[in-house]
Amino acid sequence: MRIIDVHTHPVFFTKGRQKSELRKLVAHGKSHGVKRMIVLGDVLNYGGTPNEEQLRLINDETGGIQKMFPNYFVGFCYLNPNLGEKAVMEEVTRCVTNYGSKGIKLEIANSADEPCMRHIAKACREFNIPVLQHSWSNTNFRPGMDSHSDPDDTALFAQRNPDVNIIMAHLVGIGYRGVIAAKGLDNIYVDISGAFPEDGLIEYAVEHLGSDHVLYGTDIPIRQSAVKIGAVLGAKLTNADRQKIFFDNTAKLLNLN
Amino acid sequence: MLIDTNVNLGSWPFTFALNRTAAQLTKHLAASGITHAIVSHFGAAFQPEPTPSNRELFAATKKSKTLTPLPVINLRLANWRDQLAECVAAKVSAVKLLPTYNNYSLRDKVVGEFMTALNETKLRLVINMRYEDERHRYFALNMKGLPLSDLKLFLKRNPKTHVLLSGIMIPEVNELAKKFKNFSIEISFCEWINSVEDLVKLLTAKRIMLGTCTPLLSTRGEVDKLRLSKITPKAMDLIRSANAQQFFNI
Numbered sequence: 001m002r003i004i005d006v007h008t009h010p011v012f013f014t015k016g017r018q019k020s021e022l023r024k025l026v027a028h029g030k031s032h033g034v035k036r037m038i039v040l041g042d043v044l045n046y047g048g049t050p051n052e053e054q055l056r057l058i059n060d061e062t063g064g065i066q067k068m069f070p071n072y073f074v075g076f077c078y079l080n081p082n083l084g085e086k087a088v089m090e091e092v093t094r095c096v097t098n099y100g101s102k103g104i105k106l107e108i109a110n111s112a113d114e115p116c117m118r119h120i121a122k123a124c125r126e127f128n129i130p131v132l133q134h135s136w137s138n139t140n141f142r143p144g145m146d147s148h149s150d151p152d153d154t155a156l157f158a159q160r161n162p163d164v165n166i167i168m169a170h171l172v173g174i175g176y177r178g179v180i181a182a183k184g185l186d187n188i189y190v191d192i193s194g195a196f197p198e199d200g201l202i203e204y205a206v207e208h209l210g211s212d213h214v215l216y217g218t219d220i221p222i223r224q225s226a227v228k229i230g231a232v233l234g235a236k237l238t239n240a241d242r243q244k245i246f247f248d249n250t251a252k253l254l255n256l257n
Numbered sequence: 258m259l260i261d262t263n264v265n266l267g268s269w270p271f272t273f274a275l276n277r278t279a280a281q282l283t284k285h286l287a288a289s290g291i292t293h294a295i296v297s298h299f300g301a302a303f304q305p306e307p308t309p310s311n312r313e314l315f316a317a318t319k320k321s322k323t324l325t326p327l328p329v330i331n332l333r334l335a336n337w338r339d340q341l342a343e344c345v346a347a348k349v350s351a352v353k354l355l356p357t358y359n360n361y362s363l364r365d366k367v368v369g370e371f372m373t374a375l376n377e378t379k380l381r382l383v384i385n386m387r388y389e390d391e392r393h394r395y396f397a398l399n400m401k402g403l404p405l406s407d408l409k410l411f412l413k414r415n416p417k418t419h420v421l422l423s424g425i426m427i428p429e430v431n432e433l434a435k436k437f438k439n440f441s442i443e444i445s446f447c448e449w450i451n452s453v454e455d456l457v458k459l460l461t462a463k464r465i466m467l468g469t470c471t472p473l474l475s476t477r478g479e480v481d482k483l484r485l486s487k488i489t490p491k492a493m494d495l496i497r498s499a500n501a502q503q504f505f506n507i
Contacts, residue, residue: 028450028451032485136392136393137393139396172393173392173393175393175395176273195390195392195393196390196445196446196448196474197474197475197478197479198272198393198473198474198475199274199275199471199472199473199474199475199476200272200273200274200275204273220450221449221450222448222449222450223448223449223450224448224449224450224451224452224482225450226478226481226482226484226485226486227448227475227478227479227481227482228478229478229481230475230477230478230479230480230481230482231475231477231478233477233481234288234289234475234476234477234478235475
């Protein structure tokens, strides 16, 4: 079975930068059937609200990883919407032009319901790329973490921008609430990355969103391929559904072979 | 043989986790290659007293060749000696503590009294750290993981008792491994890119067992964490079954 992992961080708090380490990661992925990994960047290395220079450093590193293994790693451009339209558009243009970035990655600089997200929607439209938004249910979260996008926030962004494709990250983190928030929004895809593999959630997401809207992802190195793949294989799904989740949906969304 | 040391009967609130019969549970585990399981009952975490759920556990597993009961002792209750006596009478090999769910601390005086009584029985001890990741569970259940400082004190006070820690996370294992050797772990809540390989380096395979936290976590996902790890055949054999066989006298 072919697999694309839509949610990876090959470099995590500066660890994993060496080519030898990346080579090991490629071998690790291939041993599990992972044909491509989407690189989202070392997104928290400078904290939750990186400035323009820090974003460039992170994105250059992602670009460098792509260039080392062009047939394996696919990069997303990491952004901070708070920096404004000019900064957002300049960095996206730079990433797409220099590195062929296939999408935008957003972490915890702001919540997805904030006005600054209009810059992201504009960039997505202009370059015809999706945005992957870190999302996590805030109903039971630590105090002071309100810049994490609650699934309701990410869903609101999707409602406001129906022509923009959005990947709502972390199925277990968004939970049943997240699936319900995304239901009926055709421009939302949910990735299964992050967190422990809560039993039954993948089936619930497929039942309510359709297998066309669920994407395989891990959050490597925080999580591991064997567990996530096993969770999909162990879920009560058809092989056709699994093939969509593992490969077809992301390939179609990002125009990958 | 593949032994799962963290499996549960009963209902867990605020989830859609399946409440399987013993036969259904055995069939479910077998689908992921598990041939034997150490089973507790969720009722011991939520009901006022664990004896009814322990009895239900004993009855459900009595005729099973693949399910070994792991009853819970609630040390918050004055009748804990009676609970323990009933476990001894049931000829179990180990008992489990749920300090956070049962509202007591491992620092409490009663824990020392319990350990004295437990040592007279020769039963093995399992301590639960958590059943859920507090970052993504339903808001109505607000239970923190077992405080690591309490566990450290317990391990220090009981150097001759080798306990199995259930539901422990990797950062906690890293912290404990610096000072203590009198514990083993099961891996259901241990995850990193190469978790099993890293844990073998840290603890040696002799102190690691398979655990899936069924039915809350994906059984297949947790089994594949071990099955697909790149460790020696000897280490794999220890973690798959040999350690659990010895610990639980299977």
